[in-house]
Each structure stands twice: as C-alpha cells, then as structure tokens.
Amino acid sequence: MSIRTDNWEQVQATAEAALTPAIVEYIAQCRQSCEPASHLIGVLHKVQSHFGYLGREQLDAVAQLLQVPAAKVAGVASFYHFFRLQPRGQFIINVCLGTACYVKGADRVAQKVMDELGITWGETTKDGIFTLEGSRCLGTCGLAPVIMVGNEVHGNVTPDQVPVILDKYLEKARKGSAA
Template identity: 60%
Template structure:
C-alpha cells in the first residue's frame, strides 16, 4: 500500500482559472498554447481581462499566470508597472481632474483637494460606496474652460472649489432618482 498522496491537482486549478476569466480571454490564451514566446502576449491578455471586467483582480492575475504558464510574479509585475492597468474596481462615475498647465495655473490643485476632501479618497482610489473613482489627467483639451473636471464623458468648467460639492450632489441625486434595475 502506497502512502504517497496524489498531489496532481492541475485539473482543479485549471477549472478555477477558467472560471475566473472571461471566456474570450480563456480562448485567446488557449490559442497561444505551444507558440514560441507565448509570454510576449501578456500585456495583450491583461488588456483583454481589464476591457471585459474593468480591472485586474488578484484572482484574475493568478488565473492568467496558471493558464498562460507565466510566473505570477511576472504577471503582477507587469500589471503593477504599467499605469494603464487598474488593480481596484472603478466607481460608477469616473472623475478626471485636469492638471495640465492652464488648469493648474487657474486652481486645479484646489479643485483636486476639495474633491479628495469631499469624497474621502486620493487619486487612483474609489469611494467605499463604489460611486466615484478619482483620477488626474494632464490635459482634456478644453484649456479655454480651465480649470476643468470631467465626470464620465461630461466636462465641467470653469470649476471653482465651491462648486465641487454641487457638482457631486447632481450625480448623487441622479442616482437616487434613477429607476432600480
């Protein structure tokens, strides 16, 4: 009688990895199997995951590592190195504060600080209720309206620190009156 336990659980690991990723990503990774330098597609794979899910979770990065047979350290290294990848879910409303020269000279730093104070978050974070994410950008191409804040696809400008609360309240009010899905 053998006392050595069977520790080969690849089928379970693979099933969990497949379940953690969108089917299109799983298919893409499978199509790379056996190709030379399949790890060179890592950034494309991570872009696909983020495009489908909005961000890269620890579970998803682990699944990519398993299915693509790339060390997890390399997957997380790439995901954390590139600014484009988000490692936290985004809020329902994306707030971008322009910190380009025209906006900054006209007080974008004060607008940014007011937003951070009102929302209780810093750049790159999402409010606990999942309503808002706050990001900075270098230019929104609306210098004539400086300083500007873009929420989702709507540009607000020129904005004063005193208007920040009113702008946020409009979005919160819209959420309260929106029909429940």
C-alpha cells in the same frame, strides 16, 4: 484564492472560472500568435475593463492560461499606473493634473472634489460610488482644467461646478440601483 494543485485540468478549470469566457477565448487566441507572452498587457487591459481592477485570483488565472510566471504578471500589473490592484468605485473621477490644467487651477478643482466627497487621492467613497484619481494628462488641454468622470470628459471646470457635476452621477448611480 490561489491555485493549489498541479493537475492541469483542475488548474485550467479554476483559472477559467476566475475569468470570463471572452477573456479565456482572447488568451487562447494570443497563445496562437508568435509571441504569446507579449500580449500580457493586452490581456490585463481586458481583465481590468471587465472587473474594474486586477484581483489576485485574476492575475493567477492569467499567469496560468498565458503560461507566464505569476511573479512577472504581478510585476507588470504593479508597474503600470493604469492597472489597479484594488476595487474601485462605480465612477472614477479623474482629475487631470497635466501642465495646462495645473496652471489653470486643477489643484483647486481637486480640492473641491475632496471636500465634497471626503476622500483623497486613490480613495473610494464609503458608498462605493466615486473613486478619486489624478491623471497625467487627458490630452484636452485646450479645455483646461479638465476632469473625467467615468468615460465623460468635463472641460473648463470651476470649483463651483464640482457639486453640480457630482450630483449628476449620484443621480445616475441611484437610478441604476433602483432599476
């Protein structure tokens, strides 16, 4: 829901409700610095790391609190690959598509992930557990081909290992939901 009032208290309250106290506090700190608008990308990183993606509500809230035009916030959020505008799965599978991984068969690993999960690039499985993404280069070329699931990097991956790796995270997801 976007903000439809020009009463600043209401605007501020709505914006703060859309974010977390920690992010609101961080924005307040940024407002104190010499160039508040320059912290836009840093703020968006914080929002994404908490919510997993940048929703419309959050973008509007950031625009209001940081006092940057909403169009610019949307422009920046959509320009950078790292920012997501759609919700994603619990675990992001990042297949490295860098040169070293490519020549060592990353395409076949990616294909195996797609076959196993029935999704393609950028999609999320129906159960909301996995999202498949491609990455430019994870910077661990010596271990090519590499995939990253969540924050864990798996090196020297062969297509045969893909189901084993995925099972590990399925198990984690199941345990998480049971708890």
